[in-house]
Amino acid sequence: xxxxxxxxxxxxxxxxxxxxxxxxxxxxxxxxxxxxxxxxxxxxxxxxxxxxxxxxxxxxxxxxxxxxxxxxxxxxxxxxxxxxxxxxxxxxxxxxxxxxxxxxxxxxxxxxxxxxxxxxxxxxxxxxxxxxxxxxxxxxxxxxxxxxxxxxxxxxxxxxxxxxxxxxxxxxxxxxxxxxxxxxxxxxxxxxxxxxxxxxxxxxxxxxxxxxxxxxxxxxxxxxxxxxxxxxxxxxxxxxxxxxxxxxxxxxxxxxxxxxxxxxxxxxxxxxxxxxxxxxxxxxxxxxxxxxxxxxxxxxxxxxxxxxxxxxxxxxxxxxxxxxxxxxxxxxxxxxxxxxxxxxxxxxxxxxxxxxxxxxxxxxxxxxxxxxx
Amino acid sequence: xxxxxxxxxxxxxxxxxxxxxxxxxxxxxxxxxxxxxxxxxxxxxxxxxxxxxxxxxxxxxxxxxxxxxxxxxxxxxxxxxxxxxxxxxxxxxxxxxxxxxxxxxxxxxxxxxxxxxxxxxxxxxxxxxxxxxxxxxxxxxxxxxxxxxxxxxxxxxxxxxxxxxxxxxxxxxxxxxxxxxxxxxxxxxxxxxxxxxxxxxxxxxxxxxxxxxxxxxxxxxxxxxxxxxxxxxxxxxxxxxxxxxxxxxxxxxxxxxxxxxxxxxxxxxxxxxxxxxxxxxxx
Numbered sequence: 001x002x003x004x005x006x007x008x009x010x011x012x013x014x015x016x017x018x019x020x021x022x023x024x025x026x027x028x029x030x031x032x033x034x035x036x037x038x039x040x041x042x043x044x045x046x047x048x049x050x051x052x053x054x055x056x057x058x059x060x061x062x063x064x065x066x067x068x069x070x071x072x073x074x075x076x077x078x079x080x081x082x083x084x085x086x087x088x089x090x091x092x093x094x095x096x097x098x099x100x101x102x103x104x105x106x107x108x109x110x111x112x113x114x115x116x117x118x119x120x121x122x123x124x125x126x127x128x129x130x131x132x133x134x135x136x137x138x139x140x141x142x143x144x145x146x147x148x149x150x151x152x153x154x155x156x157x158x159x160x161x162x163x164x165x166x167x168x169x170x171x172x173x174x175x176x177x178x179x180x181x182x183x184x185x186x187x188x189x190x191x192x193x194x195x196x197x198x199x200x201x202x203x204x205x206x207x208x209x210x211x212x213x214x215x216x217x218x219x220x221x222x223x224x225x226x227x228x229x230x231x232x233x234x235x236x237x238x239x240x241x242x243x244x245x246x247x248x249x250x251x252x253x254x255x256x257x258x259x260x261x262x263x264x265x266x267x268x269x270x271x272x273x274x275x276x277x278x279x280x281x282x283x284x285x286x287x288x289x290x291x292x293x294x295x296x297x298x299x300x301x302x303x304x305x306x307x308x309x310x311x312x313x314x315x316x317x318x319x320x321x322x323x324x325x326x327x328x329x330x331x332x333x334x335x336x337x338x339x340x341x342x343x344x345x346x347x348x349x350x351x352x353x354x355x356x357x358x359x360x361x362x363x364x365x366x367x368x369x370x371x372x373x
Numbered sequence: 374x375x376x377x378x379x380x381x382x383x384x385x386x387x388x389x390x391x392x393x394x395x396x397x398x399x400x401x402x403x404x405x406x407x408x409x410x411x412x413x414x415x416x417x418x419x420x421x422x423x424x425x426x427x428x429x430x431x432x433x434x435x436x437x438x439x440x441x442x443x444x445x446x447x448x449x450x451x452x453x454x455x456x457x458x459x460x461x462x463x464x465x466x467x468x469x470x471x472x473x474x475x476x477x478x479x480x481x482x483x484x485x486x487x488x489x490x491x492x493x494x495x496x497x498x499x500x501x502x503x504x505x506x507x508x509x510x511x512x513x514x515x516x517x518x519x520x521x522x523x524x525x526x527x528x529x530x531x532x533x534x535x536x537x538x539x540x541x542x543x544x545x546x547x548x549x550x551x552x553x554x555x556x557x558x559x560x561x562x563x564x565x566x567x568x569x570x571x572x573x574x575x576x577x578x579x580x581x582x583x584x585x586x587x588x589x590x591x592x593x594x595x596x597x598x599x600x601x602x603x604x605x606x607x608x609x610x611x612x613x614x615x616x617x618x619x620x621x622x623x624x625x626x627x628x629x630x631x632x633x634x635x636x637x638x639x640x641x642x643x644x645x646x647x648x649x650x651x652x653x654x655x656x
Binding site: 187192232233234235236237240243244247248249359360363364367368370371 | 435438439496497500501502503522523601602605606607609614617621622624
């Protein structure tokens with residue numbers, strides 16, 4: 001049965017339309033170091049005892065089902081544990097964050113930060129540093145241990161395939177095999193956007209995972225020329241690749257792993273291969289000068305709880321980066337999570353810095369390339 | 374000394390002033406929500422004091438090509454709509470009470486459904502394994518699925534479906550206004566039905582045709598979601614480029630320049646349609 005999916009976007013990574021993911025850790029740290037020197041030394045509450053409890057904190061997130069899931073898995077636990085009500089607001093708005101911090105009395109205790117704005121928020125010194133005496137990040141992967149940004153859930157743009165077209169693990173693994181139309185015949189779909197695709201093309205052309213950036217656009221587009229006649233559809237919305245796989249419009253498609261996850265869990269003949277997947281994370285911060293910053297740090301502490309992260313990931317596939325999380329996830333779900341260690345190892349973190357710098361140029365070239373007949 | 378003619382003129386002028394005052398609220402509203410933003414848009418496109426944005430929008434072959442393509446698709450949608458809508462409008466204008474009710478229902482029901490829902494419905498119908506291709510295959514008419522989706526034909530089907538009522542209603546309205554005695558007189562004078570249609574009914578319905586064409590064309594040029602979903606990435610409309618600039622690259626001045634070029638092109642073609650149909654009427 002064909003299913004009609006709505007016009008919506010992937011939660012987390014792609015809320016701004018998906019052009020840009022998160023910057024590499026090194027860039028964030030460099031910026032944080034620059035911003036941090038200006039900041040006053042921080043008092044660590046862990047030694048001094050907790051400040052008085054407010055009756056509520058305000059958490060700003062993207063709203064909709066994303067927020068209701070955050071409430072279900074994290075906020076409710078926080079409220080139970082501390083007796084502080086979590087009031088949620090939306091949408092994520094960088095301009096508002098900036099204005100709030102400038103006013104000296106931010107309404108938000110904690111806010112999600114979209115796309116490349118995490119980087120800018122740190123550069124503009126809009127955020128309190130993460131207090132690692134409260135938010136224990138030891139053992140987290142390096143890219144999650146940032147000075148001012150709490151790195152939330154992970155998602156990935158990965159390779160979805162129909163299990164009836166490629167049974168018993170005979171599906172293409174990674175982009176070189178996706179490009180191999182003779183060994184793996186069938187209609188394919190990629191996103192109508194340079195983000196991810198340039199990276200995938202380079203991987204298909206034999207570039208190593210850690211050598212993707214800076215992207216060699218000439219080489220990427222040359223490789224894209226090869227696959228172009230075999231792409232039946234260039235998709236635009238996150239719902240499309242999932243629906244096209246279900247409708248057998250295509251047998252292979254790049255897409256947001258959460259979409260494929262949903263189908264796999266509901267028993268559709270669709271699965272995900274994470275080889276060469278493009279990882280993204282959601283970003284959170286505490287607006288500088290907010291009244292209950294300490295209780296915001298406590299919310300991050302709740303959000304790092306591996307059991308809660310596991311419950312969230314089991315439902316939505318977007319796992320947090322606590323290394324223990326995976327052991328609390330049912331075994332059959334683990335291979336479907338982008339943040340599972342085995343999957344992390346074969347993917348790359350999309351470089352937000354590169355895309356912020358080169359996005360417009362890449363898009364213009366992409367449009368031109370698209371229009372060639 | 375005022376003559377009776379003078380006072381009549383004064384009354385007429387007064388009436389005119391009164392009517393104008395009645396229109397003031399609407400004009401103000403249009404000024405605030407339409408004219409002012411358009412002016413702001415224009416101003417934004419030349420914000421940096423140069424015409425660089427316009428140069429890029431009108432000289433770069435990429436943008437020219439997309440603009441040309443958009444105009445081509447809009448013209449095709451307009452032509453197909455006209456071919457499909459005229460017979461429907463003609464039938465409606467001659468139909469009985471039940472026929473009109475049925476026709477209106479069939480036209481208006483999709484009209485009230487969200488464009489997005491209808492576009493997704495076309496995905497289900499036109500796909501490789503969609504309803505249409507399955508029927509055709511089951512009927513033995515085709516061997517391989519027809520490429521109905523993710524190309525220009527998909528975009529045309531989807532857009533014609535959405536825009537058809539905008540063509541039917543103006544034509545229907547102008548057909549209703551034609552005095553039926555005129556074609557009766559033509560036939561009474563010995564003209565066969567087709568000649569009476571060609572020489573009497575059709576020319577008199579041209580205002581409706583012109584209005585319908587202009588509406589459909591203008592709406593098509595700015596279409597966004599239907600070509601984005603049914604075009605499979607192969608069809609790029611100007612509106613998609615504008616959205617890209619606004620949402621992804623935050624290059625609002627360039628988006629403003631593209632929008633202005635689109636607006637000017639639309640107005641030019643709108644004027645052209647008016648001129649052609651007016652010319653045809655006087656011929």
